[in-house]
Amino acid sequence: MPAPTAEQEQAIRDAVVRGFDDQVRFLQELVATPSRRTDEADAQRLMARAFEDAGLTVDWLYGRGAGDMKGGLVANLFAYKALRAAGLLPEGRVHLQSVPEEECTGNGTLSVMQHGYTADAVVISEPMGEALVRAHLGVIWFDVDITGTAAHAQEMSRGFNALDAAFALIVRLRELEQxxxxxxxxxxxxxxxxxxxxxxxxxxxxxxxxxxxxxxxHFSVRVVVPPSLGSQRAWEQIEQCVEEAREQDPVVSRGHATVSRSGFFSDRYVLQPGSEAEGLLRELFSDVAGRELEAFATPAYIDSRVYGNYQDVPSLVFGPVAESLHGKDERVNLESVKRCTEIYALYMARWCGVREG
Amino acid sequence: MPAPTAEQEQAIRDAVVRGFDDQVRFLQELVATPSRRTDEADAQRLMARAFEDAGLTVDWLYGRGAGDMKGGLVANLFAYKALRAAGLLPEGRVHLQSVPEEECTGNGTLSVMQHGYTADAVVISEPMGEALVRAHLGVIWFDVDITGTAAHAQEMSRGFNALDAAFALIVRLRELEQxxxxxxxxxxxxxxxxxxxxxxxxxxxxxxxxxxxxxxxHFSVRVVVPPSLGSQRAWEQIEQCVEEAREQDPVVSRGHATVSRSGFFSDRYVLQPGSEAEGLLRELFSDVAGRELEAFATPAYIDSRVYGNYQDVPSLVFGPVAESLHGKDERVNLESVKRCTEIYALYMARWCGVREG
Structure with missing residues (x-):
């Protein structure tokens, strides 16, 4: 495949800059579109329309989801559009994926995989502060249900406040965390x-x-799986913790605490150093950002475990600078989004090769 | 006023027994009618219709509200109906009251008082196990609101879990309770x-x-006012407890805990022994139940504080045997309801005097 020329790469970079106002407007629209669990259809439809149109579009942009993960999702799209706006077509096949449930199960990406999609390399545009994720950990979600005994407050001691059992069990779970x-x-x-x-x-x-x-x-917990345990062994230890608490603590016992899985049940992923996929990202980051790409390990959950663990595809997690993820003051740095978009666009071009079109 | 004759009293007692199937059916209907705060209109309409019709219609009856306080409410009505069914009219004025908010503010009864209704004696048919309430305590409801700092669980320590401040503050409030x-x-x-x-x-x-x-x-508390404090002083101590917790406990401080009143703000009431009103109840209880009436003190809230404290009307709280008040297995003893209904009916007759009609 023909590598892009220096002029073509400049044209791509120029196109990213030109398309950036549109990108910001579209990101605003996407941020304003509900995308909570079981209510992701509108956001998905919006992405689908924009993908279809893809002949498509300050310092920080604020909004819940602006960083995690609508900024990165839109950057993928606008990277591809920049390529097209530069009059280029990738020689290899490019998949853009917009999936639900990344924040609670990972089932969206698992489903894409089960539909047969695969690739030679994956770039996931999570808001990782323009650094590369070397390793991330597994995550488990679980629910705890406690049963008390209702009573009039005037005879409080005849009843049993389910909250007491919850407090006692949370103390035990904190010991497991430690x-x-x-x-x-x-x-x-x-x-x-x-x-x-x-x-x-x-x-x-x-x-x-x-x-x-x-x-x-009722309470719901998100816990990280220690790297020396798989999610299955970690889950067994959680069940054991609850069982021991019921045996040893009369308050937990009286509350009949039960525990059940309610979402994430995922293992960790480690990106092995030295892949060609990582090499290209390092090269491009150095070109565009003018410094070395740093790698780090994060206890976050990332869908790279799906490609990496089940398909053995090198999965690069690299995305813009964002802050207050999951907070109401969440924000994404737009210069960083622009820089990452350039890198994604150039990555497509160099990894796939290009032709005029 | 002419006292009822022995025959008339027997006729009243017979009428209570005859009307009792109707009474149970109506109680079932009332128990099945929602009567939660802000949603009491249907239950009130049902009572209003039945009051209007009042020429109207096992061992335990189960249902939330069966004891506290629909059983007693219906007993009042059927006591009056028994009087009428016995062909008698009270010579004095009888008020039957069906009020909202007894479980959360007492404002329903306060409102009746503000509309000018008064009496020489009050009988409140709370499910007190066929004993007389000598004293009850004041109650305060309050809400606590805590502000945390939202964050992604992966950087949990950057956020601040509002629950931690709630736990810490509840420990302080338990010290105040002690x-x-x-x-x-x-x-x-x-x-x-x-x-x-x-x-x-x-x-x-x-x-x-x-x-x-x-x-x-957010959490909501119901607390009893100690007899040596009025509700105002108790409230000041609650506010002071929260303020000190904020000053001394960094976790509570970080949560910006605020406290606000959200319902009950009531003082205690003591029924002074020896009133004519109490004497009549003792006499009737002894006649009907064949034993002495016992009196006791309860930390419950009862509307008797309204009549007793603000109108100086002797307020007798006396009602049937019920269990699991406020619980899903709440139940009222129907023999006890029947006995109390007889006592209420005879009380009306003897207190007011009767004439045929």
């Missing part, structure tokens, strides 16, 4: 991080009336 | 009870997504 951090000390990729294993109680709901002791408490 | 129980030791009515001051966390809600640190936690 143990998991201890066994991660010395790990090749995560051993030097202060607290790589986070156990996050993200939802807790109990009761409906101040004057009643409540008979029900 | 203090309030300590200062209640030796009280005339409550000094011998093991734990009269209950602080019940009845609702707790936080977060919406397992993979986010949540930025918001």
């Amino acid at each position: 143990h998991w951090n201890e066994i991660t000390v010395g790990d090749e990729h995560f051993g030097d991080q202060e607290h790589p294993i986070n156990l996050n109680v993200g939802v807790l709901e109990a009761g409906e009336w101040p004057s009643s002791v409540f008979d029900r408490c | 203090h309030w129980n300590e200062i209640t030791v030796g009280d005339e009515h409550f000094g011998d009870q093991e734990h009269p001051i209950n602080l019940n966390v009845g609702v707790l809600e936080a977060g919406e997504w397992p993979s986010s640190v949540f930025d918001r936690c």
Whole structure:
């Protein structure tokens, strides 16, 4: 395949810059489109229309999802559009994927894989601060349900407040979290991080009336799988933790705490250094950003485990600078989005080769 | 006023027994009618229709509200109907009241009082196990709102989980509860009870997504006012407890915990012994039940504080045997309901006097 000429690459870079106002407008529209779990259809339709149109479009852009992960998703699209706007077609096949459930199961990408799509290299535009992810960890979601005994508050001690059992069990789960951090000390990729294993109680709901002791408490947890355990062994330890708490702690026992998986059940992925795919990204990053690409390990979940673990495709996770991910003040750096978009566009061109068209 | 004759009283008692199947059916209907806060209109309409019709229509009856307080409410109505069915009219004025918000503010009864209704004696048919309430305590409802810092769970320590501040503050509030129980030791009515001051966390809600640190936690509390404090002083101590927790506990401080009143703000009431109103109830109870009426003190809230404290009307709280109040297995003893209904009917007749009609 013919490599792009220096002029062609300049044309691509110019096209990224020219298309950038459109890109920002479209990103605004996408950020304003709901994309919560089970309500992702509108965002997916918007992406589908824009993919179809793809003859398509400050310092920080704010909005929930602006960084994680609508900024990167739109960058993929506009990288391809820049290629086309430069009058070029990739010689190889380029897949753009817009998938649901990346934040809770990974099933969207698994489904694409099951439909037979594969590739020689994958670039995932997660907002990783323009650094490359060398390794990420597995994640498990689980729910805990507690049963109390409802009663009038005037005879509070006759009832059993399900919240008490939840508190007691959370203390036990925090002990497991601490143990998991201890066994991660010395790990090749995560051993030097202060607290790589986070156990996050993200939802807790109990009761409906101040004057009643409540008979029900529900909470949802996201926890990171230690690198020395697979998700299956980690899950067994969670179940064991709950079982031991029920045996040893009368309060947990009285609450009949039960635990169930409710989303993520994923293993870690390590990008082996030295691949051709990584080499090209390093080269382009150096060209465009004028410095060396850094790599790091993150306890986040990333869909690269699907391509990397199940298809053995080198999976590069590299994307723009963003802050306050999942926060209401989430924001993405637009200069960084522009720089990443250029890199993605050039990556397509150099990896696939190009022809005029 | 002419006292009812022995024959007339027997006719009333017979009429209660005859009307009792209707009474149970109507109680079933009322139990099946929603009567939650802000959704009490249907139950009120049903009572209004039945009051209007009042020329109207097992061992335990189960259902949320069966005991507290639909059983007693219906007993009042059927007591009056028994009087009428016996061919009698009270010589004095009888008020039957069906009010909203008894479980959360007391404003329903306050509103009736503000509309000018008064009486020489009040009988409240709360499910008190066929005993008389000598004293009850004041109650305060309050809400606590905590602000956290939302973040992706992967950088959990950058965020601040509002639940942590809620836990820390609840520990402080439990210390206040303990203090309030300590200062209640030796009280005339409550000094011998093991734990009269209950602080019940009845609702707790936080977060919406397992993979986010949540930025918001809300919980609602019902707490009993110690007899040596009025509600105003108790409230000041609650505010002070929260303020001190914010000053002394960095976790509470970081959560910007705020507290606000959200319902009950009521004082206690003591029924002074020896009133004519109490004497009549004792006499009737002894006649019908064949034993002495017992009196006791309860940390429950009861609307008797409205009549007793603001109108100086002796307020008798006396009603049927019920169990699991506010629980899903709540139940009322129907023999007890029948006995109480007889007592209420005879009370109307003897207190007011009767004439044929």
